[in-house]
Amino acid sequence: MKRMEEKILREGKVLPGGILKVGSFLNQQIDTAFLKEMAREIAGLFRDCGVTKVMTIEASGIAIAAAVGMELGVPMVFAKKHKTSNVDGSVYSSTVHSFTHNTDYHIVVSSDYLLPGDNVLLVDDFLANGNALKGLLDLANQAGARVAGVSAAIEKGFQGGGDELRAMGIRVESLAVIDAMDDTSITFRS
Numbered sequence: 344m345k346r347m348e349e350k351i352l353r354e355g356k357v358l359p360g361g362i363l364k365v366g367s368f369l370n371q372q373i374d375t376a377f378l379k380e381m382a383r384e385i386a387g388l389f390r391d392c393g394v395t396k397v398m399t400i401e402a403s404g405i406a407i408a409a410a411v412g413m414e415l416g417v418p419m420v421f422a423k424k425h426k427t428s429n430v431d432g433s434v435y436s437s438t439v440h441s442f443t444h445n446t447d448y449h450i451v452v453s454s455d456y457l458l459p460g461d462n463v464l465l466v467d468d469f470l471a472n473g474n475a476l477k478g479l480l481d482l483a484n485q486a487g488a489r490v491a492g493v494s495a496a497i498e499k500g501f502q503g504g505g506d507e508l509r510a511m512g513i514r515v516e517s518l519a520v521i522d523a524m525d526d527t528s529i530t531f532r533s
């Protein structure tokens with residue numbers, strides 16, 4: 344998505360440690376007009392796939408996932424983060440290693456909201472090593488749900504998570520894929 348690449352070049356800031364800061368439109372302040380554009384683009388890619396639910400992880404994926412759900416006319420479910428795996432009720436849970444915080448955390452979703460008949464579109468703000476999305480994939484597998492595909496607003500292709508998921512046969516659609524970046528330049532995959 345050309346508009347996403349332009350937005351990243353205009354507003355993104357590359358921080359040490361391979362982090363791209365996009366607080367002006369995606370991670371702290373949300374550019375709501377642009378959110379709608381992103382959501383329309385993602386929804387357009389998966390419109391004919393019979394998606395029954397969009398799923399993400401709190402907190403940074405919620406805005407974009409909800410907007411995609413609105414475009415597709417389906418519910419959005421977000422996995423909650425828990426420090427321990429002690430959760431009550433009937434839930435699916437998985438462990439995710441956080442790239443940005445360098446810690447492990449548990450994600451849980453109630454079995455009431457993820458059903459064996461679901462066809463789930465997994466959405467997140469960033470796809471880096473792919474651990475967050477692999478955690479969501481694990482939850483969908485535990486529920487016996489199908490996964491229509493994965494979509495990230497921004498994929499950091501140089502970390503390899505997106506290509507790993509593609510190699511697993513999963514459809515991955517990212518609005519922009521960054522193949523290299525430093526504090527002077529950002530290169531997108533063509």
Ligand code: 5GP
Nearest residue numbers: 362363403442469470471472473474475504
């Ligand atoms: P992964 O699990 O694919 O390594 O990382 C994905 C998660 O880490 C995303 O949900 C996102 O919140 C966070 N993340 C990874 N890389 C970046 C980055 O460069 N910038 C920001 N703002 N978040 C990132």
